Each structure stands twice: as C-alpha cells, then as structure tokens.
Amino acid sequence: MSDKKQGFHPFDSPLVEHGYGTRFQGFQHLMRHRIRDILLVSSLYDLYVFEEDGRLYELIREEYQGLNLSHVPEITRVSRGEDALALASEEKRFDLIITTPHIEDMDSTQLAREIRQAGLKIPVVLLAYDNRELSELLNHADSRVFDRIFIWTGNFRIVVAIVKHLEDIMNVEQDTRLVGVQSIILIEDNIRFYSAYLPLLYTEILKQSQRLILEGVNLTHKYLRMRARPKILLCTTYEEAWEYFIKYQHTILGVISDIDFKKGGKHDPEAGLKFAAEVRKRHDDIPVLLQSNNAQFQDRALEIGAHFVLKDSPTLLQELRKFTITQFGFGDFIFRTPEGVEVGRATDLISLEEQLKTVPPESIKYHAERNHFSTWLKARTEFWLAHKLRPRKVSDFPSLEDLRQHLINSLRTYRKIRQQGIITDFKKESFDVQSGFARLGGGSLGGKARGLSFVNTLITNYQITNRFNGVRIFIPPAVVLGTDVFDAFLDDNNLRHFALNCDDDREITRRFLSATKFPADIIASLVSFLELVQVPLAVRSSSLLEDSQYHPFAGVYQTYMIANNHENPLIRLNELLNAIKRVYASTFYQAAKQYIRVTSYRLEEEKMAIIIQKMVGSRHENRFYPTFSGVAKSYNFYPTPPQKPEDGIASVALGLGEWVVDGGNTLKFSPRYPNHLAQLYSVKEFLRTSQHKFYALDFNQHASDSLQPFDEAVRLFPLKQAEKDGALYYVGSTYVPDEDRIVDGLARNGARVVSFAPILKHKLFPLSQILTLLLEMGSWGMGTPVEIEFAVNMNGDNPEKLKEFGVLQMRPLVLKRELEQINVEDYTQDQIICHSPCILGHGIIKDIYDIVYVDYHKFDRTKSQQVAEEISKINALLINENRPYLLIGVGRWGSLDPWLGIPVNWEQISGAKAIVETSFKDFMVEPSQGSHFFQNLTSFLVGYFTVNPFKNRGFIDWDWLKKQPVNKHFQFTYHIRLKRPIKILMNGRKNQGIITKPGV
Structure with missing residues (x-):
C-alpha cells in the first residue's frame, strides 16, 4: 500500500499549493x-x-x-x-x-x-x-x-x-x-514528565520560529510567519500516537517518546521501541528520541536509528533541549501617517511616552481614531489604561496638542500607579530607596520573592502601610536577580555539570567564588543599586521551588548578610558578588541534594533567584540588628486553652531572626491571646527556656576567602550587649532572685530575661494587632494557612522616624486534610509501640519496616552532638536504600541548644516518615514546635509525636524496642529492621496518634 493511500498527503491539496504559491496568503488563515x-x-x-x-x-x-x-x-x-x-x-x-x-x-x-x-x-x-x-x-x-x-x-x-x-x-x-505545518509527536504518560517537557519544547519552538521569521519578505509577513510554528501533539498511548502519525506522517518533524506506556489497553514495557521502529520503517529521516529509566534499552534504540536518554539523568532536560535544537532544525507600536509612512516606533510604555512628544499630530489623530493605542496597551496586559483611553474620542479635545498631552499625562500617571506594590524593572532614576521592589534580569522571581511581592501587593492595595499610628508596615526595599542570571552564571563559568555531581560543599563554594564571569549588564545595575543603598544588605535565596505549597524548602538554602559600608565601592561590589555566588553555590550543597532526593522534583529543575534586600534594624557600634524578629503562623498545632488552632502562634526573639528559625529559645504567644503565655507559668522553667543570647551582623567580619558554607558575619552576642545598646529595653524584664520572680522592665538589679512584657503587656508596640491582621489577610489571599517572618525596628531610619514592621517572608503553611476517619481508640496498649495525645499530622502511614531510636536509658546530654552524627549516618544509608523509617528520640529535635535535645539539621533526618520526641529521663522538655524544619515536617506529611511521661501524656514501649534484633547500632543510636511493617495512625482532629507493632 502506498503512503498516499495510507494517509492524507497535504502537498496534494490545492489549498496547500495556493498557500505556498503566494508565499504568505495561507499563513493569514492559520x-x-x-x-x-x-x-x-x-x-x-x-x-x-x-x-x-x-x-x-x-x-x-x-x-x-x-x-x-x-x-x-x-x-x-x-x-x-x-x-x-x-x-x-x-x-x-x-x-x-x-x-x-x-x-x-x-x-x-x-x-x-x-x-x-x-x-x-x-x-x-x-x-x-x-x-x-x-x-x-x-x-x-x-x-x-x-x-x-x-x-x-x-x-x-x-x-x-x-x-x-x-x-x-x-x-x-x-x-x-x-x-503543511509541521508537528512533533510527544508520547509520555507520566504527568510530571510531560509537565516539564512541554514548557521546554514550546520555548525552543518559539525561539526557532523567531529565527525563521527572517525568511519573511516584509515586517507584516515576518510576524505572520510565526503562525507556522511546529505543533506538539501530546499522546499517552500507542494507539493515540499512531493515529496522529498515520494522519500527519508527511509533516511530522520528529518524535519524542517514552518506552514504557500502554499499547492495546495494557502497559507494554517496549511500546516506545515498537513505535519508533514502525516510524523509521516508513520514514527513516524522522528523528526519534527515546527515553527510559532502563539503560539496557540504549543499544536497541540505537539499532533502529533512534536517539536515547536516561530519564533519571541529572541532565535530562538539557539533553532534551539539545536534541530539539540539533535535530529539529514581538512587537513594537509603529507610529504612521495616514499615508502609511512610519514616523516613530515604541517598544514599551516609556518609549511610547517619549514618541508621543515628537511624532506629528496627524499620526496621533490617525491612531487615536482607530483605537490603536488602547488595542496595543491591551495586548501588553495594560487593561486598566486601555479601558481608560478607549471611550475618549478625538472630538472630545479642543486640539490635537491637547490630545497629545492627555495621552502623555495618562501614561505618566499610570506608570507611577503601576509601580506601587509590584515588582518593576530596576532603573536607578526611578528606584525608591524606601519602598522600591525591582527585578534585574529575566526568568522567574523564585518562590520567596514571589511571596514577598504578593504581600507587597496586599499591603498596598488594602492600604495598611500606615494603619497603626507611629508604625510603618512595609516590605524592605530590594532588587531581585531573576533565574536567568543564575543560568547565565552557571553556563558562562561551565559550572553546571560540576555542581550537579560534586559532593563536597567546600569545593563547590571554592569553585563558585573563583568564577570570574558574571553578566556585565547585571554588574552595571548592581553598581547603580549600591550607589543608592549604602546600608547593610541581606542576600537571600529565592529558588523556583522555595516556599511552594507542598515543599517549601525552608532553611535548605543560604542567606548571607553584608555590612555594605566600605569606603571603596569596588570592595562593596565584590562583597555583594561573593554573597550572590555563595547563595548560588548553596543550590548544590549536600543538604539541598538530599532534600530534593526525597521530593518529586529534580535538582536540574531547580533554579535560583536572589533577593538583595535592605536589612531592617539599627547600628550599634559595630553591630547591626533589629530590635526583635519573629515567625508567625496562622495555624497553631499545639494550642492551649483558651487558644484554638486557627488563632495562630508567633515566636519572637531579640535580634536577627536566625535565632528563631534555627530553633533557639524564643517567646511563644498567640496573637489573639498575647497575655496568655504558658512559658511564664513557672519562673524556673521560663529562666531555663528563655533567650540568653542574640544574633547580630558584625561589621568587623568582612567577606573573606573562607569556604565555610554558612554566614560568618552573623554572630552571637550576650544580652548585656543588647542592654548597653538600648534594644533590651523594649523586650526585657528582670529576675529578682530574693523574691524569686520576674518583674517588668530593667529598673531593678538582677538577671535580664527576654519576656516581651513591654510589647505584649504594656502595649509599647501593636505587635499582636499587626500579626492578627497580616495572618488573616495572608490566609485569605493565599487560600491556605500561612507563615510569615518579620523584623521590627523600634528606632526607624525612615524620614518620619516611624517604628518599622518589616515583612521578610510569607509562605503557605500546609495542612493536609484527610477524608478517612482514624480511630486510635480501637487498639489496646500491648498492640502499640507508642501513643501520643499531642501529634502533628493526619492519616495512616503504612509499610514502615525500619525504626531508628535513641536509647532513652543510655542517652547522655553532653554527647548530643555525637548522637546527631550517629542519626545522620543511619539516615543517609536508609535514604540510599529508599527505606523510610520511624525515628524516636529524647529532648527537642533540631534544638539550637544541645543541652535541650538533639541538634540535628533537616537533612540529617530527612528520610523519616514519622518522628517521636519524649522528655529526658531526668527532666521534662517542651516540644520543639519552633524548630527550623518544622515547616518541612508538615510539608512532607511526616508524622510528629510528642510524649511526656512526666505529665502521663502518652508512652513509648522501650522494653519492646530493646527486645528487637538490631540491624546496626552506635553508642547511643539503634537501627531495627522488622520482618513485618508497623503502622502509624494519626487523628489530627482529635490530636491523637498511635504506632502499632508489626502485624497488628
């Protein structure tokens, strides 16, 4: 049977001949x-x-x-x-x-x-x-x-x-x-893969189309040529793809196919090979790319003349892009006279405004009569201005010069309004050093910057900047380097392949710092920015995936702070560039790679944007820090009466926010019940759990050649330093030992404690009201509970000398809503390993065969760092084996203070599907609600159990654990591998959870 009889041949059609014969008439109908x-x-x-x-x-x-x-x-x-x-x-x-x-x-x-x-x-x-x-x-x-x-x-x-x-x-x-428009057949039944492939393919196709428009014979035809770009036909089964191929085989540009997908209604592990063979049999010039997780298919793919790539390759998307480039191969406003003569051209609103000042009046009349201005503006998504201009007629104005001035004034006014509350392209001439938020470079803003920009929009649109007397609520001014700058830096310095495969954080840092190529236009803009802003800066990560709704990547990437005060501008620029490079390097640190490994994402898909932001705070000699910082959540997983979960929770501390997010001792309160402080019920307990040090930026610590993967310029200082600086006055109280009580203020002699009594009790600052407002607004706007980070400077450096409340971050706080009903009461005590009346999470976790636990009886608080290292080693082994596990320990997980628990980082326990913490054998410890990886626990749906034997709240069957055969152990940590799985049941609504023994 001939090809013509098998399917429709488009070049036999007179319509096709007509389209190509007249070169472009056919394109107008595409x-x-x-x-x-x-x-x-x-x-x-x-x-x-x-x-x-x-x-x-x-x-x-x-x-x-x-x-x-x-x-x-x-x-x-x-x-x-x-x-x-x-x-x-x-x-x-x-x-x-x-x-x-x-x-x-x-x-x-x-x-x-x-x-x-x-x-x-x-x-x-x-x-x-x-x-x-x-x-x-x-x-x-x-x-x-x-x-x-x-x-x-x-x-x-x-x-x-x-x-x-x-x-x-x-x-x-x-x-x-x-x-005869060309088509690409894409066969892929995995949603995650085709969701990644299609944006990449369309991007490359549009780039290719822009190159092809050079074949046009005039400007109009060049644009019409874009309509003939190749199409992508996405298929998920053999039959669907074959139908497309038979119908359009003479115009198929290429095939990109998985190997394992459905054929004949059943999964066929070789369907892609069969499809490729049939395609090559009929048309051996059609390029075919096959993909699989199985490297054994490579030889067979090559035998039939197809290309091959491994789907789990760290450079999969790069190889796909390379294949499309090698194998498969917008518009200005033009001012015209009524006779069609071009007299000006505008590419954006600014150039449109400039052209309007000089083009002939008859050209303005010509375009205004035909609504060309409003049409062009609408195409640029400037809908508000387009609708504002459209009803006006030329006859409404006394003269054409009045019309010209009206258009210029409308554009100028609109551009000013448009910049409020949104990210604009950075221009030195228009950047506001008090509230500006601008971008440098193309690509995405990343998750963190996106969240900040969203809050900025809410603050502006709902006019809450000056809602509270004497207080300015704002997003600290910043510029954001788009992800395209990250890509350019990696590619120009040939770092991508190295960084993806290197497992030494210090070596990654060294290579990134020694990279000499940085986009020249970005450097020029950074120089302009530094000329405007000569105060301390925070250089913060804002990756594509950071602060997403299900995997927030909280604390995975680095933030670096720089004094930005050197008299030599070149040294200031160099310090800023080094900080940017360090954040870029943190994208590829082992902590990030391990985090990515337990998500559904690929490190190759991750891209890093950078926020360069003015720090909130004041200088005290050679230190810079805010009066206090904090984190607030609109949902509280551990409410105590009269609080409800939806009342939220806040953690606040003197100084920089690192103390809060790293799990240091903080003051916790519900914004709706600021005087209901459980920590103050016991003077002894409060003294033990209150803040004794604070973080500040040390101006004496300038950027150096250090390869440490953390910020060495941020250092700890004692509270007496904050008292000397005058900052402790706003948050401090005094412990009077003779009376064994804590009194408000610093007037009396005694040990200083951070109680926030001047703020929460004496209303020196409307913190509770501001947090309540922002949490409600954020939850409404994001459609989910939220978490915000903030910093407050009681001695504002703004022109009005207002107290400053700076919003540093807003991200979704994930609450998993399960439909199934879980009854933990259906089990007896001898059937369970653990019971807790204070849990985080909801649902059932099955198929857990591994338990890692810290021996409750042997644990030595002086060896807590050693215990963290032991857990980290077992965690790495189990992740490599793809075996999720139950983790049981004593004290506070992730505690900044090793005397209060086990100071693990998230990557050291990232393979755990459920975590249990209990008090020490000799004394009680509060649960680690404020730890930095708390957000990650909830986002990964990790069960979290708190057991308090001192208050008879739950139990752990330590005797049963000790009787189980040990697979691996260290001095304090044991790894059990069971023959039958345990089951973890959590009823978040009733705040009850149990872990059953094997076979129950």
Missing part, C-alpha cells in the same frame, strides 16, 4: 481556533503566582503582538466552583477552564463533573501541586473528567504550554491542510 478567554478556578494566591511570577500576561502579549493579532487571552478568576459554573453557563465566552485543587466549595473533580453535566463543551484542565495529592486523585476514575492534568513545578511557562497544547490540538488538522 491558528483560527484560539483560546481567548480562560476561566481560572483557584485561590487568589494561585492567580498571583500565574500572573506575576513569570509575567504570564506579558509572555502572551509578546507572542500575540508578534503574531500581529489584536486580542490577548484574558483570565477571569473565581474561587468557588458554583461561581465558575454560573459564569461559564451564562456568558458562553470561555474557551478553557483551569482549576487547581484549592477551590472553596467543592472538590475539583466535582466541578469538572458538573461542567460536563451542564452540557458545557469547554476543555477542563487540572493544575495539581504535588504528586501525593495527584496520585490519590488518579486512583479514582473521577480523574477522567479532566481533559488533561498537569503539575505545577514553579515554572510559569506551564500555563503557556497548556494554552498552546490545546490550541495545537484544535488547529492541527486545518493548519496542516493549509500550508
């Missing part, structure tokens, strides 16, 4: 079916991620402007499924519905089902956020109600890819018939 209106069903925060982080609207605007089209897809957001159904039914204008799992009134599958039942023929796409949530959904047939499911990994291009994917499916048949 891409007829467009997604013009998108209904997004999500929380407000999800919308903000899509719009601001990757400039989604701007990307769409640039593409559509390049295609010479006048309509940019608009996104309408609702947070309720009921509202989505009503809008879609009544307005009949939506071409696509994207839903996230976070909608208010119904499950996302129910929403999709009701859309179908309503007879609405609109594609419904689910954008999910983590693989556990997704796997639960895919286990139910309900997942079929979605046209496609994607995973959000922090890459904003996934939304563009969704739109392009659906448009390609709608237009492929017509566009192929018209001019």
